[in-house]
Amino acid sequence: MNTHHSPLSTHQEDTIVALATPNGIGAIAVIRLSGLDAIAIANSVWKGKDLTRQASHTIHFGHIVDVDLVLDEVLASLFVAPRSYTRENVVEISCHASGYIIESIIKLFIKKGARSAKPGEFTLRAFLNGQLDLSQAEAVADLIASNSKASQQVALQQLRGGFSTQLQALREQLVNFASLIELELDFAEEDVEFANRDQLKNLIHEITKIVGRLIQSFELGNAIKNGVNTVIAGRPNAGKSTLLNALLNEERAIVSHIPGTTRDTIEEVLNIQGINFRLIDTAGIREATDAIEQIGVQRTMEKISQSALLVYVFDAAEITTEELNSDIESLQKPGISMLLVANKADLLTDAQLTALPHGDKLTIISAKEKQHIDELKQRIYSSSIKDQLSGDETMVTNIRHLEALQKTEEALVRVLGGIDGSITSDFLSMDIKQALHYLGEITGVVTTDDLLENIFSKFCIGK
Known part of the structure; x- marks a missing residue:
């Protein structure tokens, strides 16, 4: 069940206000109001058509006025409940992006009865009012944070509900069996079996397969969302920094002929076919001659152990076969x-x-x-992404979802063990309910105050 008493979700009857565009120099800023009184509050400081009498999804030109002082000429976009992002009355004021104007308009709305929105509060209201489920709400944050074509596509697919639809169908089938087993408990003395154990077993196998596939997709999904950690390592003067510059097509790392120049790690982002590779150029692997260099080599080994891909560069004209094999092995x-x-x-x-x-x-x-830099880029891409990326595949990118899926899988394994071990209906029912609980946590059918607080407090204000 949904628990709607999170500190974030209290005062849901309040009208909230926030700047919805980034702070900084620009032409236009958008100030967003949402709540029962959003249109009335905007109208109380509005010079133009009466906003309370206008249709939803219309835009109006007018002035924001504080008593007799005109603050700005603006456009007001109206979204009348329930046809809005939050399913509440929403007004978006497009004003000139002066810090003074923005602050004055927001202060004026607060004076007229609105309050400042908390981080993620607009999206929280969309969730609480049934506009989005929880995994779709999280996809909103991912979409805002996406910095590559692939991460944008995955977030968009999740926002459209691809993931939710799949999980909902699985939950419904499990709920049907759970209710039949509950029914068996009511007739315990008569020893009847309403839930066909073979059918239940087949369903659990099917769900386990889908859940397993979703768990496996996390490795790739996480790479798409956060980038692939890629370490460039090799002996001093093998050309690591020159390679980094060639891959990035710009001069970023210091290049010199003195062995051991790169004493610390340098991190850059390389985008190949829509995937971000976080390139880490490291200090050379060699017997360090001083303490600082020793730390550099140590950091290199740490970076390698944290990476998903290691690009080992060697000077083909200088290195011996023995040295090459020794490096590869270590x-x-x-x-x-x-x-x-x-x-x-x-x-x-x-x-x-x-x-x-x-x-x-x-x-x-x-x-x-x-020479052959494009060929190397293709190798870097295919070694990480392989052929796994297809547009319609549901992909898990969120660690919270991964953990809930892993717990679902554990509960399903217990259900299967229970069927094979012929355990009583009440224990079987408990394990099925556990699986339903964890599946429900992903989409927000099951929520707690702490969970909502944790998720939405990470959003930016105004979203």
Whole structure:
């Protein structure tokens, strides 16, 4: 059941106001009002057509006036309940983006009875009023924060309810079985079975398969949302910084011929086909000659262990086969994809080229001459994304959803064990209810005060 008494959701009868556009220099700012009195409050300081008599989804030109002082000429967009984002009366005032004007208009609305909105309060109201479910509300925040084509597409798909629809269908089928098992409890003395155990077993298998697929999708979904941590590592002077600059097409890292120049990590973002790769250029892997360098090498190893992809660069003209194999062995970590990049190909003889290890993990490049950089980008992309990305696939990008799905899976495993172990209907009912509870947490069928507080307090004010 929904619990609508969160500190964020108290005073839902209040009319709230906030700036909905970012602070800063711009042409236009949008101030948003939502609540029962939104149109009346806007109208009380309005010079123009009577806003309380206008139709929903109309825009009006007029002036905001504080007694006799005209604050600004503005446009007022009207959304009459329930046809608005929050399902309440909403007015959006488009004014000139002067800090003084914005502050004066908001203060005036507060003086007339509105109060400042808390972070995420407009979207919280949309959720509480049934406009969005909880996973869709969270997708709003993801959409605002999206910084690549892929993360925008995934958030949009979730906002449209792709994820919710799938979970809702699963819950409904489970609810049907739960109610039949509850019925069995009412007739316990007569030893009747209303819920067909084989059908229930097939349904649990089917749901477990879908839940398992959603859990697996998190790795990719998380990469799309937050970017793929990619470490560029190698021996000093292998050309790591030059490669970073070639990948980014700009001069970001300090490049010099003195081994050990990059003493700390440098982080940049490279977008390949809509996915963000967080490139971390690191200090060279070598026997450190001083304490500062030792710290740099230590940080490199830490960064590698936290990454999803390791791009190991080596100077193909200088390194011996023994050194190469030794480096690969020391850097290879479970769960981390590794790409080998043979640099300085422009300096190699045919014999040296032939002696290089072969395979789809190796790319031969010249970072300085920018040779085969596009081929390397393609390798970086396909090693992380593979063929998993398709437009209509539901993808989990939220750690809260992942944890709820994992708990659902555990409860479903207990249900299956219970059917096979012929446990009594009351225990079976408890395990099914647990699975329903965790599935319901994702879309907000089941909520608590703390959960809502936690989710919406992370939103920006005005959303």
